[in-house]
Amino acid sequence: MNTFTPIKILPLLLPAAFLIILSIVWLPEHQALLDNAYIDSFKIALIGILLEALPFVLAGALISSLLRVFIPDEMISRWIPKRPIPAIIFACLLGVIFPICECGMIPLVRRLIHKGMPVYVAVVFILSGPILNPVVYGATLTAFRSHPDLAYSRMGLAFCVACIIGLAVYATVKKSPLRLTVKRETEETHQRSFRGGKLVSIFVHTSDEFFEMGKYLIIGCLLTSAIQTFMVHDSLVAIGEKPLGSYFFMMGLAFVLSLCSTSDAFVASTFLHTFPPGSLLAFMVLGPMLDFKNSLMLMALFKTKFALYLFFLIFSGVFIGSVLFSIWL
Template identity: 50%
Template sequence: MKVSMLYKTLPLFFAIIFLVPALLVVSHHHQTSLFSHPQLQQIKVLFIGIFLEALPFVLLGVLLSSLLQIFIKDAWIRRFSPKHPVIGVLFGSMLGFVLPICECGMIPVVRRLMLKGMPVYIAVTFILSGPILNPVVLSATTVAFDAYPEVIWSRMGLALAVAAAIGFIIYVRSPKNPLKLSLDKVQMQSDALPFHQHTKTWSSFFVHAGNELIDMSKYLVLGAFITACIQSFIPREQLLALGDGSLSSYLFMMGFAFVLSLCSTSDAFVASAFTHAFSIGPLLSFLVMGPMLDFKGLLMLLATFRIKFVIGLCLLVIVLVLIGSVAIDFLY
């Protein structure tokens, strides 16, 4: 690794951690004529609240992801891959507690695991459940919905049910190689990765963490800003009309999650802002749909797997998340 690359990344890494929140707080206390309009003030207050609440969990997810990327060998995981399908699905569903990787870095890791022999159904189960069923996301969801514990456990339960069901469906269909490229070509690309991805040094750790934090923070900033705008400009009555329990409320929140493409370590804070307008079902459709299938994730899936496989996977996610969310809404 070049030392200059580290020097370029570290300032950005620490700027996001310390300077961005400081600037947001300072701007909150020093009003200017440009932002003196009440609605703009409301947007700024909501944006700062969402951003500052979610940033520590995004940072924690980045550090854990970077530690796994730099210091943990994929071969160590392969040795524990079970052979029985039931145990394999449960293993893939619970792997997120051992490898708490956000969906932003999930696809490259899973592709490497598949190249080392992990079965397709376990890998896909991990792709779907890992971004939700991990300690970082559980902690973030607990903080965001501390007054609504039913949302916390319903999110985890629905994510487990959807991921396990899709894992069993893929096992029955038994696709031999859903990867878009042949295994040989993907292996050649893996061998040709930049040098910093093969070195096990603290310098490469900080470079990877800095790049991850920069990449994930832009989605957090965009999502927090759009959410603040929606709450400020869309009348409460219209939001309540969308959340009246009809099918439109579920489709709206699922589409909202797909478009925002938030990291799973921060989406709970965005969803918690809609507790006044939506029942538990639409909130769950947002909290489960987004980490399993969003815009940026779809692009990564299309770049990795065959189109036919991705289309089938997307349809399964949409249908099962919708059915599960409606069912849980009836229970409460």
């Protein structure tokens, strides 16, 4: 039986505080934002993000359940190379086999870790899987028909950043950063018995994973919909026109919009004649690796210290890499 601990509510404090401050302090002074047009825009944005993300969360939960029921623990361990560099390259190539959006990656990766996947390999899969797959490559190439080099650069930068972060985690993290240990989850799993065989187990496990990750997804969607509806675009564009401001602007935009990796390229293409190509590249690589709703899910999977360390590696790696790639572009 799960016990309540204060750490479980930490990911909920920031959005709760944001909504309380917004409703008490800011909205009464901006009554126009409560007009039907704004409310309709908010609802459209919220439904759009949810409809875009929920199928991938469900797909990740389903694949996770199938792995739980049908894949022996030893099989995953046999697939993964023992040496770090081949294992990292193998994790990058897994995206071709499991073309899952970042929303559905967390439940799948948690199951793979408990099946024997090393944490540094799992981190590489989390970062590279949502980008290095045929669906995302085709969408990016379609969005940037006149600039196909951006599609190639997106794949290359995602591969490089994921590999470097994987090596950093391999070299620096020695203890398990998971919130729920393998032994504890195994004990909790054995405490629950299901009648009806493997098929019932699949449905039960899928629903558990889906609702556990879904609560963080909904909170992230609420906040990102509010930002899309109410933020002032003109002032942000003015900041983005500064020397390196375009990079920080586009990376911040990728974080708060929390777009799916199969659709973010079409949003980035609207800035093609406003911002330099390097900043668009930063937008398309950072978003699938680290956005608002995904950060909540990562904090639910990993301990807070490791999650913050991972956030720092992702942000700095994408920023430095996109600046270097912009020289080539």
